[in-house]
Amino acid sequence: METDRNRFRLPVGIALGLVFSLLLVVICGIIISYMASADRRIAGRLLDEQALAVLKGNEATLKQFFQKQEQFLRSIAVHASASGEQFGDADLAPYLRLLPDGAMLELGQTGLSETPGDEKPIVAWAPFRYKEGFSTAVLVAELGLGDTRSLFAFYPQPVFAGIADQMSWEGRQKVFLLESRDKALVVEGVPENDFASRPQSPLPDLADLKNTPLHLIWKDQQQAHNMGGEVDGRVFPGERGMFTAIFSKVDEGPAEGWIVGTLYQADQFGAALDQTRIVLYAAIVALFVGALLSFMVGRMLGRPLRRLAHSAAELRQPNFEAAERLPRSRLAELDDVNQAFNGSVGALNAFARYVPRQLVSRLIEEGMTSARNIELREMTIVFADLAGFTGLASHLSAEETASYLNGYFETVSDAIAESQGTIDKFLGDGVMAFWGAPSDQPDHAAMAIKAVKSLAERINQSPDIDLRVRIGVHTGKVVVGDIGTSSRMNYTVIGDAVNVAARLQEYGKQVDPDAKVIALASAQTMAHLPEGASTTSLGPVQLRGRDDPLSVFRIA
Secondary structure, rough: OHHHHHHHOOHHHHHHHHHHHHHHHOOOOOOHHHHHHHHHHHHHHHHHHHHHHHHHHHHHHHHHHHHHHHHHHHHHHHHHHHHHHOOOHHHHHHHHOOOOOOOEEEEEOEEEEEEEOOOOEEEEEEEEOOOOOOEEOEEEEEEEEOOOOOEEEEHHHHHHHHHHHHHHHOOOOOOEEEEEOEEEEEEOOOOHHHHEEEEOOOOOOOHHHOOHHHHHHHOOOOOOEEEOOOOOEEEEOOOOOEEEEEEEEOOOOOOOOOOEEEEEEEEHOHHHHHHHHHHHHHHHEEEEHHHHHHHHHHHHHHHHHHHHHHHHHOOOOOOOHHHHOOOOOHHHHHHHHHHHHHHHHHHHHHHHHOOOOHHHHHHHHHHHOOOOOOOOEEEEEEEEEOOHHHHHHHOOOHHHHHHHHHHHHHHHHHHHHHHEEEEEEEEEOEEEEOOOOOOOOHHHHHHHHHHHHHHHHHHHHOOOOOOOEEEEEEEEEEEEEEEEEEOEEEEEOOOOOHHHHHHHHHHHHHHHHOOOOOEEEEEHHHOOOOOOOEEEEEEEEEOOOOOEEEEEEOOO
């Protein structure tokens, strides 16, 4: 029974809230997970298609440039061949205006094999080189003119910076062109001075361009990794956050081996994914808000039951009037339960007016349903009697008599209740009370004496000059329990100790008949008190109906 009582039990409000919220989390979690997965796949596919379109567009721009320049150079060669005269530097002047800004034309000795007359002249492209007169590296194109001379075209780095400007279609991307993994040709945003050419190194090393985060693209560092999917790319950390570079390698033409790409802030490149992530976060927040609301609804549904449990727990206390009455409910079943409980509280309060409250509390607490709970115990019995009340009552009306008695009983009852005593019964104008049952009270004698002294103090302070009380206190073995028939029981004490307490109360009339309060206690009671208690010994006293004298002490 004790193990079952101590077993953990979950409050019904929390249980309902958890069930509602967990169901919502599971169902919505499955839906959100599926939608998030599908959205990320779609967004990833869109990003791949967007990146491929950007890279193909950039390659097409570069290819178009080379086709246009080759066509331009061939037109010069055709004109030189058709003129029939020696083609000189002066003849190049009109063509210079048609070149990109910064590019130059020059005639020189050929290093190419002769092209058959029925074939289109071949334009040979050489790698970037250092050339005096140019501040940056130049890309050289050579076209044979049919004799020992060739037409040379020099395209410096700024020309390709202009091509990169044509590739930019969004302000958030930075176009870059690399001659190889380590040699930078164009990086948007990097000034021309950083591309200054030197004989031993026409193009700068990418790792030396500290003005752009791209110099870290190939560095092996934490969080850096290659992108998956259909697009070549790399994600890497820079000084201002994470960056994403997407690129492709040109596999044919004059730019064969070059790397064409664009650089983004990582969060800008994944804007579509970010939108998906935002939707996912919003869904998760909404999910938790819904779970919280579900939990709160569950708690609200459980609140009436929790209030019922709290009010029922209050019934275990002696003061039943403090038990909270339950309000009406809009839920039919709860309303029925609440009203039934309120009726039970009213019935219990009425019941407690005729049965000692401590006994009722014990019956509720311990579930004492047996009709016979009888035992032998050592207890302290107190009798209090209102002296001279018979003569006083003869001058009062019935209502006045009842009011006077009720006021007196209220004073006595308060003093007894404060010391956790149990009123057995009211005997006319007298009161019988005991300590030591129904609950165990090892210091029952001290508690009884405390109640007597408290009562004496209240009587002495009363302005009613006719109010006089005699009290008797005795401690001894008594039979305590349910006494009566199966249809009517009375929880009471019987035994010689009860008679002795009654005789001590009577004997007070002989000791001090005019005293406002006189309280006498036996030696058996005094033996349970600590040494030094303030008392007056009356010596051995022969009480009515007793064979042996009894040591008596006056305590008030």
